[in-house]
Amino acid sequence: YGKETLPEGQNHYKNKRGAQDAHEAIRPTSIANVPEKVKDFLEKDAFRLYELIWKRFVASQMNSAVYDQTIFDIKAGENLLRSTGQIMKFAGFMAVYLEGVDEEGEKDEEENPTLPILKEGEKLKLHEIVPNQHFTQPPPRFTEASLVKELEEQGIGRPSTYASIMSTIQDKDYVTKLQGKFFPTRLGEVVNELLVANFPEILDVKFTAQMEEELDDVEEGKRKWDSALNDFYVPFAKTLKRAEKQMTDLKAQAIETDIKCEKCGKPMVIKWGRHGEFLACSSYPECKTTREFTRDENGKISPKAPETTTEKCEKCGADMLVKRGRFGKFLACSKYPECKTTKAIGIGVKCPDCGGDVVSRMGRGGRLFYGCAKYPNCKFVSWNKPINEACPKCGGKFLVEKYTKAAGAQIICPNKECDFKKG
Numbered sequence: 001y002g003k004e005t006l007p008e009g010q011n012h013y014k015n016k017r018g019a020q021d022a023h024e025a026i027r028p029t030s031i032a033n034v035p036e037k038v039k040d041f042l043e044k045d046a047f048r049l050y051e052l053i054w055k056r057f058v059a060s061q062m063n064s065a066v067y068d069q070t071i072f073d074i075k076a077g078e079n080l081l082r083s084t085g086q087i088m089k090f091a092g093f094m095a096v097y098l099e100g101v102d103e104e105g106e107k108d109e110e111e112n113p114t115l116p117i118l119k120e121g122e123k124l125k126l127h128e129i130v131p132n133q134h135f136t137q138p139p140p141r142f143t144e145a146s147l148v149k150e151l152e153e154q155g156i157g158r159p160s161t162y163a164s165i166m167s168t169i170q171d172k173d174y175v176t177k178l179q180g181k182f183f184p185t186r187l188g189e190v191v192n193e194l195l196v197a198n199f200p201e202i203l204d205v206k207f208t209a210q211m212e213e214e215l216d217d218v219e220e221g222k223r224k225w226d227s228a229l230n231d232f233y234v235p236f237a238k239t240l241k242r243a244e245k246q247m248t249d250l251k252a253q254a255i256e257t258d259i260k261c262e263k264c265g266k267p268m269v270i271k272w273g274r275h276g277e278f279l280a281c282s283s284y285p286e287c288k289t290t291r292e293f294t295r296d297e298n299g300k301i302s303p304k305a306p307e308t309t310t311e312k313c314e315k316c317g318a319d320m321l322v323k324r325g326r327f328g329k330f331l332a333c334s335k336y337p338e339c340k341t342t343k344a345i346g347i348g349v350k351c352p353d354c355g356g357d358v359v360s361r362m363g364r365g366g367r368l369f370y371g372c373a374k375y376p377n378c379k380f381v382s383w384n385k386p387i388n389e390a391c392p393k394c395g396g397k398f399l400v401e402k403y404t405k406a407a408g409a410q411i412i413c414p415n416k417e418c419d420f421k422k423g
Contacts, residue, residue, distance in 0.1 A: 155209030
């Protein structure tokens with residue numbers, strides 16, 4: 001990368017407050033094995049990890065990038081206009097490693113364009129007025145990277161606990177992850193409301209950060225462990241006793257309604273389940289009828305009519321209904337619980353391998369993907385949504401929708417040897 005990228009001495013970095021050295025960092029022993037040299041000997045994921053470690057380590061020992069920032073103050077009558085731009089004069093470490101932009105709304109280089117060379121006192125001619133209206137945008141939803149960044153800034157958790165935090169909030173259904181972003185579930189919202197109402201001190205981010213600092217002080221011998229534990233547990237025990245009496249037991253809660261069960265005629269009650277609120281027969285377990293419901297602006301409850309289909313149950317011949325579960329909509333037999341047949345809903349595209357229906361599925365990490373309904377007999381999968389349209393260039397059976405931050409939404413051919421794209 002050139003001698004000018006090499007600093008006079010080694011670059012040293014101080015540990016952040018709270019860094020846990022017991023969780024050892026990756027310390028490269030040699031940079032001689034450049035990524036291109038080892039690529040043929042590693043699997044795809046192993047190579048990408050090796051390349052990331054190699055580039056970041058090398059970049060950490062290079063000189064900083066240098067930009068020239070240009071600001072023009074332009075007098076227009078009684079008004080003063082300002083234009084700002086920047087020019088990269090020296091790439092430095094950015095020639096090797098560039099941090100990815102993860103958050104929406106984060107600035108990129110295009111927002112600081114290169115400006116023309118002007119002289120002081122030069123008269124400018126107005127060519128065009130381009131009016132742009134900017135609205136205040138809501139904060140972007142958290143991704144895993146931006147949530148970890150927020151935890152670091154708030155002093156919550158440690159590098160060794162970030163991964164478990166990400167998995168816990170998803171495993172417990174507090175959030176769902178769509179297109180890489182976290183969305184709170186109804187369960188997550190309710191749990192959050194209950195905890196904040198009953199444990200306001202503990203749910204305060206300042207408390208968590210303070211507790212982390214106290215534990216660091218105990219580790220460094222600046223404070224006695226029993227003193228720190230006593231300061232926490234005495235008020236916590238009182239709060240816990242109060243919460244045991246006041247905190248609502250959602251699962252045991254049953255709110256009566258004037259809606260009658262369609263099967264036995266008994267009143268239906270509002271219950272809380274894994275996927276939120278629903279109507280259930282008050283005579284459960286004798287009658288296991290359940291229904292979804294809606295609330296109007298005045299809070300009035302109305303049972304939601306089941307979505308019917310023309311499809312018949314392959315086991316008993318009854319009508320199949322559209323139901324909603326943890327991973328979205330699916331088909332279920334109308335005679336449930338007598339018949340428990342279910343079926344995924346296709347997206348209108350046939351599997352290119354076996355001709356079966358392509359359906360949407362949810363992976364363990366909450367990531368949406370598409371696969372054949374005949375799995376495990378057919379193992380066709382696609383991370384991008386297939387479209388029932390043949391490729392006009394190579395004749396492939398279908399195209400896919402792909403979204404990237406650089407290009408936005410595009411329709412492309414999934415055939416790696418075909419470069420067709422539109423949009």
